[in-house]
Amino acid sequence: MRTISNTFAGAGSWRLAIPGRYFRILNSSSPVDVTFFKNGSPGLKAEAVESGYYAIPREWFDGVEITSASAQTIKIGISDGDGGYDSSVITTSALLAATINDAAPVVVGVAATLLLAADTARMGARFYNAGAADVYLGGSGVTVANGAIKITPGSLWIEDNAAPGAWYGISGTAAQSVRVQEVKR
Numbered sequence: 509m510r511t512i513s514n515t516f517a518g519a520g521s522w523r524l525a526i527p528g529r530y531f532r533i534l535n536s537s538s539p540v541d542v543t544f545f546k547n548g549s550p551g552l553k554a555e556a557v558e559s560g561y562y563a564i565p566r567e568w569f570d571g572v573e574i575t576s577a578s579a580q581t582i583k584i585g586i587s588d589g590d591g592g593y594d595s596s597v598i599t600t601s602a603l604l605a606a607t608i609n610d611a612a613p614v615v616v617g618v619a620a621t622l623l624l625a626a627d628t629a630r631m632g633a634r635f636y637n638a639g640a641a642d643v644y645l646g647g648s649g650v651t652v653a654n655g656a657i658k659i660t661p662g663s664l665w666i667e668d669n670a671a672p673g674a675w676y677g678i679s680g681t682a683a684q685s686v687r688v689q690e691v692k693r
Contacts, residue, residue, distance in 0.1 A: 509530070509532075509585045509586070509587040510526070510528075510585065510586050510587065511534060511583060511584070511585045512524070512526075512583070512584055512585075512586070513581060513582065513583040513584075514574070514581070514582055515579075515580075515581045515582075516576045516578070516579055516580050516581070516582070517579055518578070518579050519576060519577050519578065520575070520576060521573055521574065521575045521576075522573065522574045522575075522576075522582075523571065523572070523573040523574075524571060524572050524573075524586075525570065525571045526570075526571065526572065526586050527568055527569065527570045527571075527588070528568065528569060528572075528586040528587055528588055529564060529565070529568050529569070529587065529588050529589060530562065530563075530564050530585075530586070530587040530588070530589060531544070531562060531563045531564075531565075531569070531572060531584065531585070531586055532560075532561070532562035532563075532584065532585045533557060533558070533559055533560065533561045533562070533582065533583075533584055534559065534583040534584060534585050535559055535581070535582065535583040536558060536559050536576075536580060536582040536583075537580045537581075538558075538576065538577065538578045538580050539556040539557060539558050539577075540556075540557060540558075540574050540575060540576045540577075540582060541553065541554065541555045541556065541557070541574070541575040542554045542557060542561070542563070542572060542573070542574055542575075543572065543573045543575075544563070544565055544569040544571070544572055545569060545570060545571035545572065545573070546567060546568070546569055546570060547570065548570075548571070550573075551565070551569070552565050552569075568588075572584075572586070605631050605632065605691040605692060605693065606692065606693055607691070607692040607693075608689060608690075608691055608692075609689065609690045609691075609692065610687075610688075610689050611624070611687075611688040611689065611690070613638060613685045613686060613687050613688070614677065614685070614686050614688055615683055615684070615685060615686075616639070616643055616677040616678060616679050616684045616685075616686050617678075617679060617681075617682040617683060617684070618652075618678065618679065618680065618681075618682055619678065620646075620648060620649070620650050620651070620676040620677070620678045621676060621677055621678065622648075622674065622675075622676055623635065623645070623675045623676060623677050623686060623688050624674065624675040624688060624690060625674055626672060626673055626674040627672055627690070627692070628672050629672075629692045629693050630671045630672045630690050630691070630692055631668065631671055631691050631692060631693060632666065632667065632668045632671045632690070632691035633666075633667040633668075633671045633675060633688070633689070633690050633691070634664060634665070634666050634667070634688070634689040634690075634691075635659060635664070635665045635667070635675070635677070635686055635687070635688055636659075636663070636664045636665075636686065636687040636688075636689075637659040637660060637661050637662065637663050637664075637684070637685075637686060638661075638662075638685040638686065638687050639661055639679065639681075639683070639684030639685045639686070640661050640681070640684070641661065641679050641680060641681035641684050642658055642659070642660055642661070642679060642680065643658075643659050643677050643678070643679045643684050643686055644656075644657065644658050644659075644677065644678050644679070645657040645658075645659065645665060645667075645675060645676070645677055646675075646676060646678075647673065647674065647675075647676060648674065648676055650676050650677070650678050651678060652678060652679070652680045655678065671690075671691075
């Protein structure tokens with residue numbers, strides 16, 4: 509497979525007189541139109557196609573034209589056979605939790621109360637509102653007015669993005685019970 513790149517400075521067309529039987533858009537940031545030519549005449553046309561588009565016309569083509577409506581760099585592949593390639597990069601984390609700690613319920617009132625101290629080994633935290641009024645979660649400066657995470661009575665909040673941080677709770681009503689569970693490596 510022959511790979512070729514072209515940078516469009518703006519809207520425009522790119523015509524190649526390269527024969528082939530297989531065509532693929534390997535990379536483009538915006539949709540493009542693709543026209544295949546046989547003996548100098550336009551044939552198969554694909555409109556508004558994106559990265560990953562491929563075509564195997566019934567007959568050979570001896571040219572292709574790519575039209576872009578915007579500035580972008582496009583990379584294509586042309587082959588005389590059915591060849592091509594797919595690629596992807598996958599990054600995974602194999603970290604699994606090893607410990608679940610159920611803490612004693614914390615009584616939350618009208619002042620920010622520490623629910624969990626900061627811990628870099630914590631992978632997740634769960635907060636269950638066992639009280640009768642709303643509880644708001646956040647950092648040490650959380651208030652009823654600025655609390656972005658509100659858990660209503662009987663609701664559960666599962667935190668896995670900022671779990672290692674110090675977590676506080678507050679309510680507009682005194683003596684609300686919050687059950688706390690943490691998941692660690």
